Amino acid sequence: MSGNDSDTARKSAIETLALNVIVGRARARISQSELAERTGLSRATISNIENTVGDVSLRTIEALAKAFGCPVTALLDGTEDDLRETDAEINRRRETTSPEEFVDAFDVLTAAAEAADSIRYSNAGRRRMAR
Numbered sequence: 549m550s551g552n553d554s555d556t557a558r559k560s561a562i563e564t565l566a567l568n569v570i571v572g573r574a575r576a577r578i579s580q581s582e583l584a585e586r587t588g589l590s591r592a593t594i595s596n597i598e599n600t601v602g603d604v605s606l607r608t609i610e611a612l613a614k615a616f617g618c619p620v621t622a623l624l625d626g627t628e629d630d631l632r633e634t635d636a637e638i639n640r641r642r643e644t645t646s647p648e649e650f651v652d653a654f655d656v657l658t659a660a661a662e663a664a665d666s667i668r669y670s671n672a673g674r675r676r677m678a679r
Contacts, residue, residue: 574655586615598663
């Protein structure tokens with residue numbers, strides 16, 4: 549593997565982890581601060597993970613997996629194939645999946661926005677505040 553291949557694979561894993569943490573928070577409907585409390589990590593560390601800044605230790609990934617109640621491999625598993633579902637598969641899942649397993653699009657957007665630090669909402673749901 550050449551140096552560029554290694555960098556590409558590493559970047560891909562970090563981006564996959566970031567996406568899975570953002571989606572995991574959206575599913576759990578928790579903020580970065582709440583995830584930080586559950587994991588024993590700082591909110592800044594959660595933000596760095598979601599923004600693919602720096603390296604992430606295995607202990608950190610284990611803490612995230614424990615907080616989300618999933619195996620470590622689930623956080624590192626890419627979801628590209630899941631994004632290419634057919635209409636028939638989407639309808640089958642909708643009919644056989646309980647409502648609790650669905651992720652609300654607003655929750656994903658809110659989690660992604662918090663990860664990008666583009667908007668901030670107070671816990672009371674107030675409008676966007678200047679930093």
